Amino acid sequence: xxxxIDKISFFVPPYYVDxxxxxxxxxxxxxxxxxxxxQDKMAVNKKTQDIVTFAANATKNILTxxxxxxxxxxxxxxxxxxxxxxxxxxxxxxxxxxxSFARAFEVKEACYAGTAALQYxxxxxxxxxxxxVLVVASDIAKYxxxxxxxxxxxAGAVAMLVSADPRILQLNDDSVALTQDIYDFWRPVGxxxxxxxxxxxxxxxxxAFQKVWEEYRSRYKKSISDFQALAFHIPYTKMGKKALxxxxxxxxxxxxxxxxxxxxxxxxxxxxxxxxxxxxxYLGLISLLExxxxxxxxxxxxxxxxxxxxxxxxxxxLVDGYQNQLLTNLHRAQxxxxxxxxIAEYEELFNDILDTDxxxxxxxxxxxxxxxxxxxxxxxxEN
Ligand code: CAA
Numbered sequence: 087x088x089x090x091i092d093k094i095s096f097f098v099p100p101y102y103v104d105x106x107x108x109x110x111x112x113x114x115x116x117x118x119x120x121x122x123x124x125q126d127k128m129a130v131n132k133k134t135q136d137i138v139t140f141a142a143n144a145t146k147n148i149l150t151x152x153x154x155x156x157x158x159x160x161x162x163x164x165x166x167x168x169x170x171x172x173x174x175x176x177x178x179x180x181x182x183x184x185x186s187f188a189r190a191f192e193v194k195e196a197c198y199a200g201t202a203a204l205q206y207x208x209x210x211x212x213x214x215x216x217x218x219v220l221v222v223a224s225d226i227a228k229y230x231x232x233x234x235x236x237x238x239x240x241a242g243a244v245a246m247l248v249s250a251d252p253r254i255l256q257l258n259d260d261s262v263a264l265t266q267d268i269y270d271f272w273r274p275v276g277x278x279x280x281x282x283x284x285x286x287x288x289x290x291x292x293x294a295f296q297k298v299w300e301e302y303r304s305r306y307k308k309s310i311s312d313f314q315a316l317a318f319h320i321p322y323t324k325m326g327k328k329a330l331x332x333x334x335x336x337x338x339x340x341x342x343x344x345x346x347x348x349x350x351x352x353x354x355x356x357x358x359x360x361x362x363x364x365x366x367x368y369l370g371l372i373s374l375l376e377x378x379x380x381x382x383x384x385x386x387x388x389x390x391x392x393x394x395x396x397x398x399x400x401x402x403x404l405v406d407g408y409q410n411q412l413l414t415n416l417h418r419a420q421x422x423x424x425x426x427x428x429i430a431e432y433e434e435l436f437n438d439i440l441d442t443d444x445x446x447x448x449x450x451x452x453x454x455x456x457x458x459x460x461x462x463x464x465x466x467x468e469n
Pocket of ligand 1: 119
C-alpha cells in the first residue's frame with residue numbers, strides 16, 4: 087500500500103530580524119551569519135503566538151471538511167510544549183474542527199519528534215487505510231539574547247496530512263534510525279532556554295548522518311545515484327551542507343554538483359526563517375519541492391536529527407502531479423509579506439514573556455492567536 091504525505095504547508099510568524107542588523111548589533115562580521123552560518127533572516131514571534139497558534143495557522147491551509155471527517159489521529163511534535171501534561175494536539179484538534187472520535191497527543195525527542203510522528207502516522211494508515219492523520223511539527227527556537235545560539239533561532243510550524251495514495255510524497259519502507267544518549271543540546275524542566283554544547287552538537291549531527299547513511303546504504307544496497315535530492319534537518323543552513331559535503335567526498339564532481347544544487351533549493355526557505363526545530367526538515371522538504379524542479383517518480387532522501395540524540399534516514403518517491411498539491415504562491419507570499427524588526431524591537435519582543443499566572447486579554451493580528459489568559463488557561467482567537 088502507498089502511504090505518505092498528501093498535503094503539506096508551513097506557517098512562520100510575520101516578523102523577522104535581518105541577519106546583517108543582528109551581526110552589526112553584536113559586533114560580528116555579517117559574513118559570519120550570512121556565509122559561515124548560512125542565514126539571511128530570522129523569524130521572531132510575539133508572546134500571543136505560541137506553538138498552538140503556529141500549528142493552527144499552518145493546518146488551516148490544508149484541511150477540507152472531508153479531511154476533518156476522516157482524520158482520526160492528530161500528532162504534534164514539539165520541544166516547546168506549553169503544558170507538562172495536556173497535549174497541544176488536543177487544542178489543535180478542537181480549533182481545526184476535527185471529528186471527535188480521534189486520538190490526539192504530543193511527541194518529544196528534540197527536533198526528531200516530527201519524524202517520530204510521521205512514522206507513527208504511516209504505520210497507523212497501513213492498518214486503517216480509510217483514515218487520515220494530521221501531523222504537525224511546531225516550535226519556537228530561542229537561545230537567549232547575545233548567546234552563541236542566537237543567530238540560529240527561529241519559529242514556526244509545518245503541517246502534513248498523511249494518507250493512503252498520497253498525492254505528494256509516497257514514503258518508502260526503508261528507514262534506518264539511530265539512538266545515542268549524548269548531551270549536545272537539552273532543556274531541563276523549568277529552563278526557558280536550552281543548554282547547548284554547540285561544537286559537540288555540530289559533530290554529533292555529522293557523525294549521526296554518517297552512521298545512518300552508511301547503514302542505510304549497506305542495508306538497502308543504495309547509493310547517492312539512487313536519489314535526485316537529499317533534504318536535511320536544518321538548524322542553520324550550513325549544518326546540513328557540512329554533513330552532505332562529508333558524504334560526497336568520494337563522489338564525482340558532476341554528482342557532487344547535482345546533489346549540491348538540489349541542496350540549495352532545499353534551504354531557500356530556511357535561510358529566511360531560521361531553525362523551526364521539529365519542523366526544519368519539513369520546511370526544507372517544502373522548499374525543495376517548490377524550488378527544486380524535481381520530476382514525478384524521483385527519489386528523495388530525508389535526514390532527521392534530534393539532539394540528545396535520535397537520527398533517521400528515510401526516503402520517498404514523488405507522486406505524479408505532485409506539483410498541483412503544493413501551495414507555492416501562498417508560501418512565498420507569506421515569506422515576502424513579513425515585517426522587519428529593528429534590533430531594539432526584536433529585543434523588546436524577546437523579553438516580553440507571556441505570564442500565564444496573570445489573567446489578561448490580548449490583541450493580535452494573526453488568524454489564530456492567544457486572545458486571553460484566565461486561570462493559567464490560554465484561550466485562542468478562532469475563525
Ligand atoms: N565570514 C565567513 N565565515 C565566517 C566568518 C566570516 N567573517 N566568521 C566565522 N565564519 C564561519 C566559521 O569559520 C564557521 O564555519 P565552519 O563551521 O564551516 O568552520 C562558522 O562561521 C561558524 O563559526 P563558529 O563555529 O565560530 O560559530 P559559533 O562558535 O558562534 O557557533 C553554532 C555556531 C555552534 C552553530 C552556534 O550558533 C550554536 O550553538 N547554535 C545552536 C546549536 C545548533 O544549531 N547546533 C546544530 C546541530 S544540533 C541540531 O541540529 C539540533 C537543533 O536543531 C538545535
